[in-house]
Amino acid sequence: MVLKLYAAPASTASLRVALILHEKEVPFEFHPIYLRNREQKGPDFLEKNPFGQVPYIDDEGFGLYESRAIGRYIALKYAGQGTQGLIPPQTDVQATAIFERAASLEYAQFEAHASKIVYERVFHTAMGLSVDEEAAKYAIDQLSAKLDAYETILSKQAYLAGEVRDTDSNSR
Ligand SMILES: N[C@@H](CCC(=O)N[C@@H](CS)C(=O)NCC(=O)O)C(=O)O
Incomplete structure (x- = not known):
């Protein structure tokens, strides 16, 4: 199942996650959230992120919000592919x-x-x-x-x- 990215194109936090997905060559499905319509504050999205903000990912049922945490998760999970050295080895x-x-x-x-x-x-x-x-x-x-x-x-x-x-x- 392909990773789902719930995000808004004009959102810098969303772009941070898109950048990491690109660097790590991770295919993903983009689910637009319309901030102007306040979709991020609707009950469906608040169930994903109680803070009502994008981005959010759903990776085979594992849900995560906060762009920097998502970036680290992707870099660690897909360590073997795409751009190398984004995060140093924890042994160092x-x-x-x-x-x-x-x-x-x-x-x-x-x-x-x-x-x-x-x-x-x-x-x-x-x-x-x-x-x-x-x-x-x-x-x-x-x-x-x-x-x-x-x-x-x-x-x-x-x-x-x-x-x-x-x-x-x-x-x-
Ligand atoms: N610390 C959060 C910040 C997320 C954030 O500020 N998202 C903005 C867009 S860049 C948002 O959803 N704004 C709409 C709102 O707060 O209602 C992260 O890095 O993911």
Whole structure:
């Protein structure tokens, strides 16, 4: 039975899952959820995800929501196919810790501010809703400060996790 992806094309969290499915060459069936119609808040979808948000997958009866958890699940389940090295082997505890740190940084330091900017400046504008310019400007300032820290790290190494440019493993 092919994996089912319940998602919305304009949703960045949905695209995150679609990207992993593509990288891991996993065939899937797309089930569109119409956010404008608030289908995600209807009883059928709330049974899948009580938070009423996309994406959601159904993999042979195993249901899962939260895009990052889904991404990790797909990367682990389909480890033998598609793009390799998305997640380090758990036996390499240092590489795993560094991967987890990069993942935490994305969620805690980047996503909150970046998504606020996109919601205010892109989605609200597209939907004809009022834009909270003050909130957008605050998020831009916050994100700029975070990007300075990213710059410091990435001026010394190629990626936040994974390949290290210098030979000092402590700086990974
Ligand atoms: N942390 C969740 C966020 C999911 C999320 O924010 N989904 C948005 C679309 S990108 C959504 O369903 N919005 C509709 C709503 O909240 O009613 C994830 O990564 O899956």
